[in-house]
Amino acid sequence: MIGIRNVSQIYRTRAGDVEALREVSLEVADGEFVAIVGRSGCGKSSLLRLVAGLQEATSGEITVAGTTIRGPRRDIGFMFQRPALLPWRSVIDNVLLPTEVFKQDRRDARTRAHELLDLVGLNGFEKRLPHELSGGMQQRVSLCRALIQQPRVLLMDEPFSALDALTRADLTVELQRLQMKHASTVLFVTHSVDEAVLLADRVVVLSPRPGRLRQIVGIDIARPRSLGRDGHSAELGVLRAQLHDLLMTPEEVAR
Amino acid sequence: MTVTETRRTSRDKPGVAARWAQQLPPVLGVVAATALWWAITVVFEVESFILPSPVEVAQTMVEESAYLWDNTLVTLAETLLGFLMAIAIGVPLALIVTASRMLERTVYPLLLMLNAVPKVAVAPLLVVWMGFGQFPKVFLVFLVCFFPIVISTAAGLSSTPADLVELGRSLKTNWWQTFRMIRMPAAIPQLFVGLKLAITLAVIGAVIAEFVGATEGLGYAIVASGASADTALAFAAMILLGVMSVVLFYLLAAVERFFVPWADRS
Numbered sequence: 001m002i003g004i005r006n007v008s009q010i011y012r013t014r015a016g017d018v019e020a021l022r023e024v025s026l027e028v029a030d031g032e033f034v035a036i037v038g039r040s041g042c043g044k045s046s047l048l049r050l051v052a053g054l055q056e057a058t059s060g061e062i063t064v065a066g067t068t069i070r071g072p073r074r075d076i077g078f079m080f081q082r083p084a085l086l087p088w089r090s091v092i093d094n095v096l097l098p099t100e101v102f103k104q105d106r107r108d109a110r111t112r113a114h115e116l117l118d119l120v121g122l123n124g125f126e127k128r129l130p131h132e133l134s135g136g137m138q139q140r141v142s143l144c145r146a147l148i149q150q151p152r153v154l155l156m157d158e159p160f161s162a163l164d165a166l167t168r169a170d171l172t173v174e175l176q177r178l179q180m181k182h183a184s185t186v187l188f189v190t191h192s193v194d195e196a197v198l199l200a201d202r203v204v205v206l207s208p209r210p211g212r213l214r215q216i217v218g219i220d221i222a223r224p225r226s227l228g229r230d231g232h233s234a235e236l237g238v239l240r241a242q243l244h245d246l247l248m249t250p251e252e253v254a255r
Numbered sequence: 256m257t258v259t260e261t262r263r264t265s266r267d268k269p270g271v272a273a274r275w276a277q278q279l280p281p282v283l284g285v286v287a288a289t290a291l292w293w294a295i296t297v298v299f300e301v302e303s304f305i306l307p308s309p310v311e312v313a314q315t316m317v318e319e320s321a322y323l324w325d326n327t328l329v330t331l332a333e334t335l336l337g338f339l340m341a342i343a344i345g346v347p348l349a350l351i352v353t354a355s356r357m358l359e360r361t362v363y364p365l366l367l368m369l370n371a372v373p374k375v376a377v378a379p380l381l382v383v384w385m386g387f388g389q390f391p392k393v394f395l396v397f398l399v400c401f402f403p404i405v406i407s408t409a410a411g412l413s414s415t416p417a418d419l420v421e422l423g424r425s426l427k428t429n430w431w432q433t434f435r436m437i438r439m440p441a442a443i444p445q446l447f448v449g450l451k452l453a454i455t456l457a458v459i460g461a462v463i464a465e466f467v468g469a470t471e472g473l474g475y476a477i478v479a480s481g482a483s484a485d486t487a488l489a490f491a492a493m494i495l496l497g498v499m500s501v502v503l504f505y506l507l508a509a510v511e512r513f514f515v516p517w518a519d520r521s
Contacts, residue, residue: 054424071427078425084418087517088440097436101426129517 001185002028002051002153007060009046009211019210020046024060026204026213031183035200037190039247043211044189048157051187052078064153074102077151081158083138085130091117091141092126098149109148116144119181120174136167143175147182156188160195172198173226180223193243197236198225205246215246307487312494315487322476327495329472333389333461334503337396338454345401346446349408359409370402375463382468392464392472399460400453407449411442444518447511454507458500 009021020043028034036044049055051062053072062069064076072078085094092113099109117123120140130138139159146154160168172195179186179199190196196203200219207214219239221232289309295301296308303311316323352359374395381391415438423433465474473492480488511518 052425054421072425074427080418080421082418084422086419086437086440088443088515098426100436101428101432131517 001030001032001065002026002187003061003063004047004051005061005063007047007050007057007062009043009050009055010058021050021057022210022212024206024211024213026216028185028187031185033179033186033188033199033201034204035188035190035196035202036204036206037193037196037243037247038206038211038214039208040191041211042206042208044206045157047206047211048155048187048189051153052076052155054078074149075152077146077149077154079142079146079154079156079159081161083130083135083142085138085141085145087130090127090129091122091133094130094141095144095148097145102149112148113144116147117141119178120144134167135163136171139163139171140174143171143178147178151184153185153187156186158189158191161191168192168195169227173224175199176224193240193247194227196243197221197239198227203239203243205243217243217246304484304486307490311487312490315485316491316494319488319491323473323491323495326471326473326476326492327499329389330458330461330465330474330496331499333392333464333472334396334454334457334499336389337393337460338400338457340393340397341400341404341453341457342450344397345404346408349405349412352405353409353412366402366405369398374399374460378464378467381464387468387470392461392469395464396457396460399456403449403452403456404446405449407452408442408446411445412438414445415441443515444511447507447515447518451504451507451511454503455500458496458503462496 004024004026007021007024008019011018011020024043024047026034036047038044046055050057051064051069053069053076064073086097089097092110095113095116096109099106099113114123114126117126120143122137122140122144125133125137130141133141139162143159146156160171163171176199186199188195188199197219203217203219205214205217206212217239221235221239225232225236227233227236293309296306301308307315348362352362377398378391378395381394385391385394419437419441420433423437428436461472462474462477465472466478469475469478473496476492477489480486480492
């Protein structure tokens with residue numbers, strides 16, 4: 001579904017060129033959930049923005065559903081680190097924004113918006129304005145907005161990183177449930193090993209400066225997963241430790 | 256965050272007693288200032304034509320109520336017409352200015368120069384150009400209000416939050432959609448900053464215009480009362496101007512709260 005081939009990204013700045021990504025290649029299958037982890041500066045957000053068509057790669061090619069990315073596309077949903085809700089629109093109108101931009105059937109869109117809000121536990125909050133909601137609720141609205149356009153590919157850029165630990169855990173569980181239900185293709189950038197092992201089919205580890213593909217770790221554990229007592233904690237623990245080591249040790253030492 | 260789940264929303268209004276208590280400080284301020292004024296006139300035995308006591312001013316207000324009311328309406332009409340004209344012309348101009356960097360660089364210096372001209376100096380010229388009717392007064396109000404409205408609207412339009420701009424890009428909104436759904440509503444709080452500044456200046460503009468060649472209005476009433484040394488009447492007119500300014504400002508603030516309840520909170 002997503003093909004990333006030999007992608008490099010170099011930012012030209014006044015202080016000289018900064019190499020953000022070097023020769024990254026990755027294939028994501030239809031319905032697969034891939035997490036990208038790495039330390040800050042490894043270019044993981046750059047990679048996601050390239051797939052979203054928000055910026056252009058210096059070299060290499062990216063395809064989604066067989067066609068090359070040349071700019072933002074309607075079949076690709078993007079969820080930002082911050083909720084980025086329009087503060088003057090109610091919850092429901094924020095969710096409906098993409099359908100208005102794409103001029104889709106109103107009644108149909110409303111029905112879907114209500115279903116999505118129901119799914120993330122926000123029924124009864126449709127008429128509220130964003131500032132009346134907590135950070136976690138705002139990010140749930142943002143998720144609904146990304147899902148309403150029924151994207152083939154959902155890109156998530158550290159979507160829970162601005163939230164407190166418990167709200168994060170809640171949203172991770174909800175996202176897992178949504179993913180089990182809809183099985184859309186997801187590329188999920190995070191710096192949290194826990195989120196990665198709970199959510200992903202495969203975890204891509206990038207090494208920093210310049211960002212290169214270091215290792216891909218398959219998470220072959222049945223869903224629903226949990227970090228609690230009941231949820232395959234032994235297997236998850238092993239994978240967590242492995243990812244932790246990959247992130248904490250520099251490549252040179254590990255070799 | 257779990258704590259902010261209980262954040263106070265606009266739905267939980269404070270109780271009636273609490274709301275009255277909130278009105279107490281401004282009322283106290285006015286009462287105290289009036290008491291001080293009154294005390295000064297009594298203690299220093301100030302002549303009435305130099306500084307009339309609040310009691311005398313109040314008496315004048317009652318005795319001359321019809322005259323003062325008529326003139327208040329005249330000044331109010333000039334103020335509102337000029338203010339609305341400034342909105343009608345200033346807001347579209349801000350749109351044009353922010354549409355292109357070239358235009359911005361062409362128009363801004365002119366606007367700055369226009370604003371730097373003392374409006375008191377323009378007032379007599381307006382009489383020469385436009386006569387003694389109401390229009391030169393309305394026009395001066397327009398001149399005074401125009402600048403803050405253009406500047407604040409332009410600032411609002413060119414400072415759309417980066418994450419909302421990015422959202423628009425990711426949805427591939429066209430120029431008009433971006434403008435209508437994102438940039439324009441995002442600029443409204445800034446627009447109100449300019450409007451609130453402009454409305455306080457508007458009253459001053461009207462009075463300046465009435466000082467030169469007017470036959471009615473509160474500004475004219477002040478000038479006329481000076482000729483007959485009726486200082487109490489001048490004070491009554493000035494108080495009415497102050498009250499008008501305050502009322503217009505808070506009306507505008509109420510309009511803002513009604514239409515932009517999300518401002519300052521996001």
